[in-house]
Amino acid sequence: MTAIPAGICSLSDYEYYAQQALSQSTWAYLSGAAMDGYTHRRNRQKLDDVLLQQRILCEGMGQGDCQQTLLGRTLAxxxxxxxxxxQKLAHPMGELASVQAAAAQGVGFCLSTLASSTIEQVAEVSPKAERWFQLYCQPSREETLHLVRRAEAAGYSAIVVTADAPINGVRNAEQRVNFMLPEGVSAVNLAELPKPQQGDSVFACWMGQAPDWNTLSWLRKQTTLPLLLKGVMHPDDAVRAVALGVDGLVVSNHGGRVLDSQPATIEVLPRIRQAVGPNLPILLDSGIRRGSDIFKAIALGANAVLLGRPVFYALAVAGPLGVAHCLRILRDELEATMALCGCASIADIDSTKLFHP
Incomplete structure (x- = not known):
């Protein structure tokens, strides 16, 4: 197990060390954004613009915690x-390291369709972890359903359908270094499925195979697992997804890796919460780097957040121990923020705990 370098105390510290540890090509892939990176930077800028309102001398804070119940499961x-x-780009254990760290810290783990470890391997190494499966719909419904059935059989507790990346973003950093997956790293869960049709036209080739609302409606009927839709950035899309029976939404712009010049997720979150009402579970990703960011997301309407690139960075620097440490840093930061803002529980966090000029 790789030791954590002395002096690491924040997620940005892991990012610094990861850049030193990884090849230029891998770094370009992991850290890169679409086109000019405006969306990637805006995710952070707009989170920074949200200001907290400290409260003092609050009673009853001694028994507080930051636990949250999501789809019937309690997370630390x-x-x-x-x-x-x-994830094997960052560490030989890849997803197996990350899911073990998630289980150790009591948080959830969402496995990508494009994971470098199989659905079954991840389940076997951490059977008690809260595991969700992220689904990229495949060109045929039979291939899509095959992945869903594997996730069901392996004990995953939710399906997360990603809708915001029917094509890859134009990522110049990868292009400049001619990024290619190294030997031994591949999308192993797709190995037995037919290769997608290739072509040189976005519309004639890729979009002709892309999922649509009919695909989501069909998928809702194929599984009894909770179904979440990831990549929601417009209230009208959120309302339509709810009408089709989804059990939750993920407000996400893919970390700025797909469409550049979008708003930040924290900007659109309140509108989406207003559109779907108070009860539907909403998660937010893209830009989370501090425990205070989690607080801000909860205050503006999210029930939980997803953590992306920092997991890669911690994995590259210190393997599973690094990922566990990264998660613990966020918990400590979140609890400190809650205590200083007078919130003894996640339920206490709302927009009144933010500063409104």
Whole structure:
């Protein structure tokens, strides 16, 4: 097990060390954003713009905690590891390390369709972890359903359908280094499925195979597992998804890796919460780097967040121990923020705990 370097005390510290540890090509893939990176930067800028309102001398704070119940399961803090592809780029254990760290820290883990470890391997190494499966719909419904049935059989407790990446974003950092997956890293869960049709036209090739609302309606009828839709950035899409019977939404712009010049997720979150009402579970990702970011997301309407790139960075620096440490940092930061804002529980966090000029 790799030791955590002395002096690491924040997620940004892990990012610094990860850049030193990884090859230029891998770094370009992991840290890169679409086009000019405006959306990637805006995710952080707009989180930073949200200000907290400290409260003092609050009673009854001694018994507080940051636990959250989500889809009937209790998490130690309102967080899941996001569905990150190809985690063996960062560490030989890949997803197996991350799911063990998630279980140790009492948070959830979402496995990517493009994982470099199989659905079954992840379940076997951490059978008691709260495991969700992220689904990229495949060109045929039979292939899509095959993945869903594997996740069901392996004990995953929810399906997260990603809708915001029917094509890859234009990622210049990867192009400049001619990024290619190294030997031994691949989308192993797709190995037995037919290769997608290739072509040189976005519309004639890729979008002709992309899922649509009919796909989501069909998928809702195929599984009794909770179904969440990831990549929701518009209230009208949120309302339509709810009408089709989804059990939750993930407000996400894919960390700025797909469509550039979008708003930040924290900007659209309140509108989506207003559109779907108070009860539907909503998660937010893209830009989370501090426990205070989790607090801000909860205050503006989320029930939990997903953590993406920082998991890669911690994995590259210190393996499963690094990921567990990364998650613990966020819990400590969240609890400190809650205590200083007068919130003894996640239920106490709302927009009144923010500063409104």
């Amino acid at each position: 803090l309102p967080l899941l590891i996001a569905p990150l592809a190809y």
